[in-house]
Amino acid sequence: MVRTVKEDLVRYRGKGVPLVAICTADEHVLEANIPLWLEEAWREKAKTKKDGPPEPMFVGWDCVTGPYALTRKSTVALQKMLGDKEPADLLNPVDLMLAAKNLPSGSMLIVRGGHKILQSWGCVQAIANLRDPFKGDFRMLVLLGPDFQLPVEIAKNTALLDEALPDEEARANIVTRLFEDNGMAVPKEMPKIVQATHGLPPFTIEQAAALSVIQGKLDIDVLWKRWKQAVNAVKGLRVLNSQFKLDDIGGLAGIKDFAQLLMAGENPPDCIVFIDEIEKALAGASGQLGDSSGVSQDILGTLLSWMEESNATGLIAVGPPGAGKSLSAQAIGSIGPVPTIALDIGGLKGSYVGESEQNTRDAMRTLASVAKRHFFIATCNGLSGLPPELKRRFRYGIWFFDLPSPEERAAIWKIHLKRTGITKGELPDDDGWTGAEIRTCCDLARDLKISPKEAATWIAPVSRSMVEQLASLRSSAEGRWLSASAKGLYHRVEPQERIGGRKIGE
Incomplete structure (x- = not known):
């Protein structure tokens, strides 16, 4: 059973837990709610039990205001804490923790911006010094912040909670x-x-x-x-505004049929999470040439743990650039329709210590609140850089997006000729072209007011520049990976000899 922050705080107070840190997206709202929760719980318990924690009092603090009473009755606790000082005298967090020892039994000190004060070694020591005095008489220090990297000196003594976003x-x-x-x-x-x-x-x-x-x-x-x-x-997240639908994709019958069944199934996803070129985004996360900073490894570990805990899965789309991997990922969400959110792993990386980990947890926290069933679609141009533990999370297979067949290219030409309004002119020899290259050729023909065959002058097919890589991908996919173009496993079909181009219109 998953408890809420409210339930955990009530329980912790009853057990005399002295130090708590809470990750929250809204410190102000949580600071206002905590006194309401704990006063209600105390009143209910006081009806049936005579022993237990005394009536709670609450003092808040931020680095601009200093300490302040959060309820009318809490002014007593504030005055005992201040002594002969003014709130402005306790803007320094170390001075605050020293004064906190004067709080009466049952008091709670709630610190906003708690993640920032932990950057001071003096403050960390002052917090550690509160552990034993607080645990004996139901006093509690509560740190609020968007994320916490607890120093080793207090990590084992501090209860860390994560406030879920509103249901x-x-x-x-x-x-x-x-x-x-x-x-x-x-x-x-x-x-x-x-x-x-x-x-x-x-x-x-x-x-x-x-x-x-x-x-x-x-x-x-x-x-x-x-x-x-x-x-x-939220760093690393972007809602895609793609208007693409499956009908806008020529060919790729295998992945399109699967997508239709997936979205009409027993447990259809209510969010598509799209990771583009995942092998580049996670470069250095594994292997002997790992990221010396450890950032990529931490992001990978957080992603793997989150997918496991959330029971999220997905598929990996492999193939040469322009073969329809990204287009398919964006179009699948339109079936629901459900939102498609791009997870930019590179965008999670920060320049400060702990920033990347915080960004990753913030992104995962947002995804968890956006939807209950997430389906990940990761694209890549090759699997050599992906660790086995990552591939295991994508339980719905590795799908190979080969160059389109002549029949698929004919369907792609039809879609883009209609889109660009081209009704006449000869088509080029498109052997070895990707769908993206056909799209670009149509755009050029429209913009330059020339025929598609003339526009082909400015097309450099990836099949000519990636001969060895493409052959290697096909060899790896043969009988092992799923085919995006047909049902079942991928098997290479040797192309038939092409017979010239054809004209459209007059």
């Missing part, structure tokens, strides 16, 4: 309260509103909903735009 009921309550506080009728489209705020912290939900109210009514489309902006603000 459906909590999001509905936030929006309902916003409308009621402003004398507005609660919208009938509440389920759609709740869906359009998933993965957001409380304040962001409230603000996005407020900004989406136009002439007294909430515009769902505007709210979705705000949602995308909020998710895009």
Whole structure:
């Protein structure tokens, strides 16, 4: 059973836990909620039990304001803590921890920006010194922050909690309260509103909903735009606005059939997570030439653990550039429709110590709140750089995207000729072309007002520049990987001799 932060704090207080750190996306809201939770729990327990922790009192702190009472009764605790000092005298966190020893029994000191004060060795020592005095009389230090890298000196003595982002009921309550506080009728489209705020912290939900109210009514489309902006603000995440559908892809019948079955199945995913060129993004995460900083290895470890704990799986799309791997990944989400979110592993990497790990956990936390069932699609141009433990997480197979067959190329030409409005002119010899090259040829023909055959002058097929790599990929895929173009395992079909080009129109 997974407990909430509220349940854990109530339990920890009853057991005399002295040091707690909570990862939260909204320190202000959590600071306001903690006194409400613990006072309610104390009153309920006081009805049936005479022993146990005394009535709680709460003192808050930030580096600008200094200490302050969080409830009316807590002014007593604040005064005992201050003694003959003023709040401005305790802006330094070390001085704060020294003064915290004066807090009365049962008090709780809640520190905003707690992750920042741990960068000071003096403060870490001062916190460590609070452990024994606090554990004996139900006092507690609670550090709040977006993420924590606990120093080794206090890591084993500090309970670390992770506050989940609001669930459906909590999001509905936030929006309902916003409308009621402003004398507005609660919208009938509440389920759609709740869906359009998933993965957001409380304040962001409230603000996005407020900004989406136009002439007294909430515009769902505007709210979705705000949602995308909020998710895009998380480092390493980007909501794809692709309008591609499976019908926009020529050929690739194997992966298209699988995608249709997947999205219509018993447990269809409600979010597609797209990782492009994963072998480059995780370069240095394994092998003898590993990343000396350890950043890539930490990101890989966090990703693997999260996929395992979330029971998330997916597939790996392998093939030469332009073969339709990324296009397919973006189009699969349109079947639901469900959001497709790009996970940019390179964008998770930071320049400061611990920043990359924090960014990774923030991204995973957001993904967990956005959806319950995630399906990962990772593309790569080769598997040589991927560790075995990563490939095992993608349980739905390795799919090979070969160069399109003549029949597939004919279907691709039809799609892009229609898209670009080209109705006449001779087509080039397209043997060995990818779908991306056919698309580019059509774009050139339209923009330059020439025929596709003339536009082919500016096309350099990857099949000519990647002869050895393509042969190696086909050899690896033969009878081992799934085929994106047909049902079952991949088997190379030797191309038949091509008979000239053809003309379209007059």
